[in-house]
Amino acid sequence: MTVIRAALDEMFAVIGQMVGSVFRHGLPLTDKIAARTALTNFFLHIHPVRVRRSWIRMSYTLCLGGLSFFLFIVLTVTGLFLMFYYVPSTSHAYQDMRDLQFVVTFGGVIRNMHRWAAHAMVITVWLHMARVFLTGSYKKPREFNWGVGTLLLLITLLLSFTGYLLPWDQLSIWAVTVGTNMAKYAPIAGPYTRYLLIGGRVVGDNALLRFYVLHVVGLPLAAFLLMVVHFWRVRKDGFSGGL
Amino acid sequence: MATEARDRIAARDRVEQRRRPAEVPSTVRDDSEDEMVVSFPEFVFKEFIAAVAMTAFLILVSVWLQAPLLGQANPGMTPNPSKAPWYFLGLQELLSRFPPLMAGVAFPTFVIVLMILVPFLDRNPSRRPSERKVAIILFALYTAIVVALVIIGTFFRGHEFVWDWGWVLGNPQTCGGSPC
Incomplete structure (x- = not known):
């Protein structure tokens, strides 16, 4: 009996050690424990350990920056799920979209979520900018971060635009034809820019591959880097706080 | 561990106190007396709620609302009208009204550069809305123009991108002669 008791105790101790190695400080029942958790947790460390209540008032921030970041994660x-099924070539792309919609389990819902989250992100990023403007939060010392935010807004639009081509349906190809035609009007560099962007004179296989690579690797990496800078600067320049 | 954490918080507070008075313009409300809270769980909880609400909203919308998928891309058949994605329709709308060099290149470049320069052009140190009437009116005007152009481009431009009341009057929209 004592042998079994000892073995059980040992087992509970090991389990306790396992849990304790992940959750080091237990439930955040007091401010001291909570602060210690925030200080030692990688994911929580994106926040300052302590903030003023006026900085995090929902009626002031509307959580728009946070929601934009969250939508980026959702996207x-x-x-990633869509990439398992989608092949960026003019002979496969459209059929893969049909399969996602009608054959793949939950394929349609995942695709819809990707689409609507992309539209939502354009809106939340825009509203975030409006909120920052209307509260004058871009003023000294946050001028630089406003510039980074502007670039992030641009990248959001470009991400959405490059994704627009990928379903390879009549909506995609002609929207992108119209969109890239705008680049043509720049003096001298215009036609070359368009040629570089779509890899030819018409939107075809090259354009699809280029937009795909930009959409899944190039632009997300750029966005990620700028977001890291953006969040870092929020910490360094201080929260704008209430009015 | 406990002492280390406490020391670091105290050190951070001291730095913050030293830094604060120099950086805050006199017209901004002084928040140095505001209540301090721990960001975890107070702040993290709010973000969590926002994230859950957004997820629920997205799932609901995605279950009910099908993303568009028209016929396979056909380079030989141009639908009329051909429209850019909605967030570029303001630009397309401008293109239909102004010379392309102006609407397609000069205008957007100007807006982007102007936006990045906003903090340096706005010399008013105040952040109070009541003391920033010009900035707010200009921004509202800009927003109104953008929204109006996008709405016009989306709903009031039909065949050949000419003005069309079809959407309002309930006529079926057509893409290249056949229903969309």
């Missing part, structure tokens, strides 16, 4: 995850 990364749903995009």
